[in-house]
Each structure stands twice: as C-alpha cells, then as structure tokens.
Amino acid sequence: MIVVSDEVREAPAVVALETTLIAHGFPAGEGVSVGLESERRVREAGAVPATIGVLNGEIRVGLTEDELTRFDAGARKVGPRDLAACVAQRAVGATTVGGTLAVCRAAGIRFMGTGGIGGVHRGFPHPPDVSADLGELARTPALVVSAGIKSLLDVPATLELLETLGVPVLGFRTDELPLFYTAHGGPAVPARVESAEEAARVARAHWELGGGGLLLARPPDRSLDDVEPLIEEALAEAERRNVRGQAVTPFVLSFLHERSGGRTLAANRELVVANAGLAADVAVVSS
Ligand code: PSU
Ligand code: MN
Numbered sequence: 001m002i003v004v005s006d007e008v009r010e011a012p013a014v015v016a017l018e019t020t021l022i023a024h025g026f027p028a029g030e031g032v033s034v035g036l037e038s039e040r041r042v043r044e045a046g047a048v049p050a051t052i053g054v055l056n057g058e059i060r061v062g063l064t065e066d067e068l069t070r071f072d073a074g075a076r077k078v079g080p081r082d083l084a085a086c087v088a089q090r091a092v093g094a095t096t097v098g099g100t101l102a103v104c105r106a107a108g109i110r111f112m113g114t115g116g117i118g119g120v121h122r123g124f125p126h127p128p129d130v131s132a133d134l135g136e137l138a139r140t141p142a143l144v145v146s147a148g149i150k151s152l153l154d155v156p157a158t159l160e161l162l163e164t165l166g167v168p169v170l171g172f173r174t175d176e177l178p179l180f181y182t183a184h185g186g187p188a189v190p191a192r193v194e195s196a197e198e199a200a201r202v203a204r205a206h207w208e209l210g211g212g213g214l215l216l217a218r219p220p221d222r223s224l225d226d227v228e229p230l231i232e233e234a235l236a237e238a239e240r241r242n243v244r245g246q247a248v249t250p251f252v253l254s255f256l257h258e259r260s261g262g263r264t265l266a267a268n269r270e271l272v273v274a275n276a277g278l279a280a281d282v283a284v285v286s287s
Pocket of ligand 2: 130132245
C-alpha cells in the first residue's frame with residue numbers, strides 16, 4: 001500500500017514534504033512550483049525529498065514532477081483519519097502535516113518540512129476544532145520544521161497543548177515562537193537551538209527516551225508585521241459564509257493571499273522553501 005521510490009529508499013538523509021499545501025495552500029498552479037522549489041532546496045542541502053500523497057490507490061513516498069501536478073484543488077485534503085478511505089477509493093489525496101506524519105511513521109522517515117502546522121482554532125471550544133497535526137506529532141518520532149503554528153489559530157493555546165502532549169518545541173535562533181507570517185511577538189519557546197547540529201542532538205536524545213515528534217520553529221526571513229487585522233477579517237468572513245472544518249485553513253489562506261496584494265503569498269512561499277532547507281540540514285547532520 002505504501003510505495004517508496006527507489007531514490008528515497010536508498011538515501012541516507014530524507015526529508016518528507018506534504019501535498020496539502022501544494023493542492024490547497026496556494027492558488028492554482030503556484031502550489032506545484034512551491035513543491036518543486038522545496039524539493040530543489042532539499043537536494044541543494046544534500047538530502048533527498050520525499051513528497052508524500054495518495055495516487056491510484058497507493059500511498060506514494062517520492063513523486064515525479066508529472067505526478068506532483070495531479071495535486072490540484074480537486075484533490076482530497078487527507079489527514080490521518082482520511083488516509084484509509086482515500087486509498088481504498090482510489091482518490092487523489094493531498095496529505096496534511098498529520099497525514100504525512102502518519103506515513104512517515106510507517107516508512108521510518110524522521111524529518112519533515114512544512115509552512116505552519118495546524119493547532120487549536122481561535123474560540124475553542126466553539127468550534128471544537130483542533131488540528132490532527134498535533135496528535136500525529138505526539139505519536140510520530142519525527143522532527144518537523146515550520147514557521148511555528150499558523151497564526152490564524154490560537155497560538156498560545158496550541159503551544160500549551162503541545163506541552164500536554166510532550167512535544168518539544170525548539171526555537172531556531174529565537175526565543176519566541178514565530179507566528180507563521182511574522183517573526184516576532186509569539187509566546188516564549190521552551191528551548192532554543194543555534195544550529196541544525198544542535199537540533200539534531202535534541203531530537204536524538206528525545207528519541208532515545210522513546211519520545212515522538214518535535215517541532216523546530218524557524219522564523220520567516222521576511223516578517224509581515226501588519227497581517228493580524230487581515231487575519232481577523234478573514235476569520236469573520238469564514239464565519240459569515242459558514243466555512244467549517246477542513247475548509248477553514250484553505251479559505252483563510254486564499255483570502256489573505258488576495259487581500260494582501262500577494263504579500264502573504266510571497267512570504268508563505270519563501271518560508272515553506274526555507275523550512276524544507278533547514279529540515280534537510282538537520283537530516284544531513286543526523287545521517
Ligand atoms: N503550511 C502552509 N500551508 C498549508 C499548510 C501548512 O504554509 O496549507 C497545511 C498543512 O497541510 C497543515 C494544514 O497540516 O494546513 C492544517 O490544516 P487543518 O487546520 O485543517 O488541520
Ligand atoms: Mn481542523
């Protein structure tokens with residue numbers, strides 16, 4: 001059911017990449033180019049990219065460029081709960097961070113890069129929406145590099161829940177948890193690391209203790225310091241249109257991309273690629 005490409009199977013250093021951000025996190029066509037650029041960055045750092053998604057009834061680990069183009073807005077958004085149905089029904093499935101981590105656990109992949117992980121939605125428990133990314137991170141021995149937690153969520157509550165779940169959160173050369181589009185102003189991180197090598201040492205120690213996932217939070221190089229009012233507008237519009245569940249994150253991201261005149265789009269693109277590169281650096285020093 002899980003088909004790992006030859007290149008990924010033989011590589012000493014592998015970085016998993018997800019397909020939800022390709023299919024649902026960027027405007028049509030743009031997601032694929034973000035995916036390809038992330039793969040290039042991983043290779044430049046000396047690792048092999050393993051982009052993960054569901055195609056033709058198989059969970060694929062490592063996709064060709066042609067295969068990547070099948071992950072468009074028509075693909076299902078596939079979290080951990082959706083993998084089995086997607087495989088059995090032979091649908092095209094774009095895996096979220098949580099869905100990708102579930103595959104990493106089965107395939108033994110220890111490093112992953114993404115933009116921002118999901119978490120506790122603002123206003124919890126109305127709606128009672130907490131991303132499956134968190135539970136999967138707790139169970140999977142993998143280090144995920146992100147620009148923190150997506151700031152359309154309740155970031156402090158998500159950090160608390162990560163503590164409850166025993167997930168280490170490391171700030172990469174920062175004392176503050178980055179806020180996805182914004183480098184500063186987040187809650188304090190429980191630990192800070194100065195290098196990929198140091199992050200790798202923390203991960204190794206955590207895994208020797210039988211621990212699961214870790215989050216390595218890398219601040220975006222281009223920090224947008226004025227997006228919060230736009231985020232609030234986007235969330236209000238989602239509420240007004242009754243957008244719920246899996247549809248919320250894609251709706252809000254595309255609202256921001258349009259209403260910011262493409263500034264959030266450029267920032268999102270850069271941070272996804274940079275995070276993939278850092279995940280590769282950690283994978284390489286760990287190999
Ligand atoms: N990072 C991005 N863009 C995205 C995502 C991450 O820059 O679209 C995706 C990831 O796949 C993550 C998902 O798992 O958003 C979270 O969705 P939800 O809030 O429905 O769990
Ligand atoms: Mn959700």
